[in-house]
Amino acid sequence: MPKQTFFNLEPEKRRAIIDAAVREFARQPFEQASLTKIVESCGIAKGSMYQYFEDKKDLYLYIVDLAYEQKKSYVSRAFALAGDIFTVLNEYYRLSYQFALDHPLLHQVANMFWDSRAEELCTELEKGRLSRAKDFAQVLQEAMEQGTVNDRLDPEAVFFVYHAVGKELIDHFHQGCNDHFLQQVLDVLKYGLAARD
Amino acid sequence: MPKQTFFNLEPEKRRAIIDAAVREFARQPFEQASLTKIVESCGIAKGSMYQYFEDKKDLYLYIVDLAYEQKKSYVSRAFALAGDIFTVLNEYYRLSYQFALDHPLLHQVANMFWDSRAEELCTELEKGRLSRAKDFAQVLQEAMEQGTVNDRLDPEAVFFVYHAVGKELIDHFHQGCNDHFLQQVLDVLKYGLAARD
DNA sequence: TCCTCATGTGACCACCCGGTCATATCTTAC
DNA sequence: GTAAGATATGACCGGGTGGTCACATGAGGA
Numbered sequence: 001m002p003k004q005t006f007f008n009l010e011p012e013k014r015r016a017i018i019d020a021a022v023r024e025f026a027r028q029p030f031e032q033a034s035l036t037k038i039v040e041s042c043g044i045a046k047g048s049m050y051q052y053f054e055d056k057k058d059l060y061l062y063i064v065d066l067a068y069e070q071k072k073s074y075v076s077r078a079f080a081l082a083g084d085i086f087t088v089l090n091e092y093y094r095l096s097y098q099f100a101l102d103h104p105l106l107h108q109v110a111n112m113f114w115d116s117r118a119e120e121l122c123t124e125l126e127k128g129r130l131s132r133a134k135d136f137a138q139v140l141q142e143a144m145e146q147g148t149v150n151d152r153l154d155p156e157a158v159f160f161v162y163h164a165v166g167k168e169l170i171d172h173f174h175q176g177c178n179d180h181f182l183q184q185v186l187d188v189l190k191y192g193l194a195a196r197d
Numbered sequence: 198m199p200k201q202t203f204f205n206l207e208p209e210k211r212r213a214i215i216d217a218a219v220r221e222f223a224r225q226p227f228e229q230a231s232l233t234k235i236v237e238s239c240g241i242a243k244g245s246m247y248q249y250f251e252d253k254k255d256l257y258l259y260i261v262d263l264a265y266e267q268k269k270s271y272v273s274r275a276f277a278l279a280g281d282i283f284t285v286l287n288e289y290y291r292l293s294y295q296f297a298l299d300h301p302l303l304h305q306v307a308n309m310f311w312d313s314r315a316e317e318l319c320t321e322l323e324k325g326r327l328s329r330a331k332d333f334a335q336v337l338q339e340a341m342e343q344g345t346v347n348d349r350l351d352p353e354a355v356f357f358v359y360h361a362v363g364k365e366l367i368d369h370f371h372q373g374c375n376d377h378f379l380q381q382v383l384d385v386l387k388y389g390l391a392a393r394d
Numbered sequence: 395t396c397c398t399c400a401t402g403t404g405a406c407c408a409c410c411c412g413g414t415c416a417t418a419t420c421t422t423a424c
Numbered sequence: 425g426t427a428a429g430a431t432a433t434g435a436c437c438g439g440g441t442g443g444t445c446a447c448a449t450g451a452g453g454a
Contacts, residue, residue: 028314029314031229032228032229032314085390086390086391115312117225117226143390147392148391148392149390149391149392150388150389150390150391150392150393151392153381153384153385153388153390154378154381154384154385156378156381157378157381157382157384157385158385158390160362160365160382160385161362161382161385161386163365164361164362164364164365164366165357165358165361165362167361167365168357168360168361168364169361181351181353181354181357184350184351184353184354185354185357185358187350187351187354188350188351188354188355188357188358188389189358189389189390190389190390190391191347191350191389191391192347192385192386192387192388192389192390192391193282193283193340193346193347193350193355193386193387193389194283194345194346194347194387194388194389195344195345195346195347195348196347196393
């Protein structure tokens with residue numbers, strides 16, 4: 001958590017710091033991102049940064065949190081959608097894609113976070129994964145009870161597959177990814193490879 | 198490519214260098230791995246390393262190549278298997294898992310490689326992806342022609358999904374992953390989420 | 395024995411990093 | 425006006441990095 005001093009700052013200065021940090025953390029993972037470059041880029045003294053944050057990790061987690069909050073506000077309405085699980089998933093990834101288009105830097109920050117290898121970040125990583133799993137698990141369970149989804153499948157394996165594909169999709173948003181391809185990928189997940197009788 | 202000097206070395210010395218490099222590159226991605234630690238760990242002078250390799254990247258790509266060659270020799274026999282595409286995929290991931298168990302360090306090296314963000318490595322990355330895609334694409338095409346696989350699916354999307362899930366599976370091998378779970382995941386891919394009529 | 399040439403070496407270079415701290419400046423209250 | 429407290433600063437620290445180079449050591453041939 002940032003120190004109180006940070007929140008006492010004039011808003012435009014706070015913004016400048018956040019923007020510079022977002023720019024840097026969007027470019028590379030935590031370990032390779034440079035605090036020095038951030039302070040140079042927003043024109044404050046290195047020492048000042050330590051008036052606002054405990055250390056580099058503190059700043060990083062604050063920025064990642066911001067990115068995820070923004071993304072959540074974009075994407076969560078998919079789960080409120082009327083319609084079956086396929087409609088929901090479709091909308092979920094469509095909104096994720098839209099978010100990546102509208103906020104490419106925030107998208108990259110959130111995206112880069114998953115590649116973190118630092119042990120200190122692993123607990124945070126797991127927390128994020130679980131919170132995402134919760135929404136998904138609920139929609140999935142309802143769909144299985146209603147018979148929309150094949151109820152012989154292992155819910156954990158289903159989540160695993162969708163998580164993997166979602167991650168890869170989101171990873172490739174920056175390379176451009178049209179609605180049609182997204183649709184095709186979701187179709188593969190929906191129908192599976194096996195030919196229908 | 199290593200310089201000739203490297204291949205003139207006594208085999209045990211060459212091994213020591215390779216082993217030390219594998220150990221380091223298994224721990225973290227290219228940018229964070231330390232040449233200094235590698236030379237310390239195998240007890241040669243820093244300068245010597247530059248008699249054998251052009252630079253850090255040269256050493257790295259050589260090691261990654263070794264890891265992939267080893268893995269390929271483990272895994273490729275899956276594609277020669279008699280049986281439908283599902284048998285092949287099953288065996289492919291089973292062998293991948295076996296490889297990760299038998300050569301955890303090589304597995305980590307190959308695995309870590311995919312997370313590289315360095316622009317200089319991107320061409321290499323793409324090359325690896327394509328070569329993997331080729332084997333897969335062939336098996337898939339045959340399966341579609343034979344009617345084993347739903348031929349209304351987009352082959353590119355299918356590859357995308359299987360690549361994503363494979364990556365994630367392989368990522369999670371080190372956390373333990375039993376045959377049963379593997380089977381469940383492949384079932385999700387095979388049958389899809391949608392309930393069968 | 396001596397010259398040559400390939401190989402080995404580690405001190406050294408320039409550069410970058412996260413983090414600190416004595417000091418300067420600004421704000422507020424009396 | 426001045427004392428007190430909060431905030432800003434950037435030179436500096438110890439430590440790490442990839443890469444270099446003048447020199448030492450080795451082997452082979454004349």
